Amino acid sequence: MSDEKTVLISQQGAVRILTNSNPGARNAITPTLYAELSAALADAANDPEVGAVVFTGAGDFFCSGGDLNLLAKRRELPASERREKLEGLHDLIRDIRDFGKPVIAAVEGGAAGAGLSMALACDMLVSARDAFYTVAYVKVGLTPDGGATAFLAEFVSRQVLTEMCLTGDRMTAERLHALGAVNRLTDKGAALAEAIALAAKVADGPQRASARIKALCRQAHRATLEQQLEAEAVYMVESQADAEAAEGIDAFLGKRRADFAALRRKTKPDAS
Template sequence: MNNPAITLDIRDGIAWLTLARPEKRNSVDPEFAFRLNELAEQCAEDANIRCVVLTGSGKFFCVGGDIDAFSAAGEDAEAAVGALARSFHRGIHRLATMEKPFVTAINGPAAGAGLSLAILGDIALTAASAHFTSAYSAVGLTPDGGASWWLPRLIGMRRAQEMIFTNRRIGAEEAAGMGLVTRVVADDRLRTEASAVASTLAKGPIRALARCRSLLVESVNADLSTQLDREAASIAESAGAAEGREGVAAFLAKRPPHFV
């Protein structure tokens, strides 16, 4: 593919996905959405990939949907935007449910669908200069990419309502303070810090981390009894697996575990 909308670089068990439309501020168009799903599937299925990192190129992380493409669709906008959203959502869902940890390294402003991508990380690191905006209602649209699902869970309903209804810009420090992202990193340290976090995760018990991902997502809509049952089943499965046996053996031997 010539000049792909998203590039993939695999190093030391870590897949780096880089949004690669800097001239369009990494906005989402049909090629972008198709490529996201394609690469998400590859990352999920490749046993040599133990952690995935998503970042942007240029000055922006992602400003959301390509509004020029929306306008060009004219009278066919409903069908065109619907098809784009459904394609985009396939990639979002795969990244959210794959059985390996996911890190977002937010190198610049994130808006609309870019906000949805930014907050999708299990660990979301943001450059100090980045900022976050819902942006949808400013152009008469509604959220996509899972924003209406994630925002109330991460920052609470009241803050989610404010972000979506007013499109107020949220700076990096405020975003970290409200739980929208994990923490703020100096701009020139973002890639280094993301690499360090991803390396630690990649060396960890990724099957157990996958079960942690599922438990955390499932807990939102579960009652206590159901969640306790899920936890019991999950820890039992983990204890009987190779990672659990290695972790216990390493603890008793007072040595670092070797999960890889």
């Protein structure tokens, strides 16, 4: 058994790039992906030099979803063990969705099944114009997992959601962009570079305020106005007392660019 890593890790400035590397199978999900990607996210969360994360797939495809050879073998397992293995995916989805720093998906080729779920779990999505997206499960007699129906329901009607899930038909990146799920469209082969540029833009921002903004945006579609007003009030009161606000306001009044990175360097623990 090779000890080659499934998740490749690189860095450009304040942007941590995590690459699902299984290109021979169009980056299908391997048994090691859950643990490796969750560990990589935890490391990025604790590193003050990381302001944002880009998640992508190696080669020319984002992720083709679960490995059907592995899924076929699960039929032989008791229901409790099948559930336990499925929770590995769901825990990863939660880790992506609840990550405290911005996460941007860079999609080339396509995202199918659980690959679609992982892309939509990210905060923003940059896609090549010719990429496709499919729920796919129905074609092999399975039902969606990984939060696919929850994420899709945030921006498509019940009728469109039902059609996608019952037919497994592909949806183009351009249609998802029109529906609001894709932030930016690029030419083929340019999604990663565009995602890194977008990540670099938000990575320079105030990290604690950004985490609060992420939380507000994550719950906004399902919260009532009163619930959202309460959450906004709590976070604004916290933010006003934060050193990030002191730096940001002082920079604005002084007609200079705020240096939030300097605040992060001050709080970085010693290497000792």
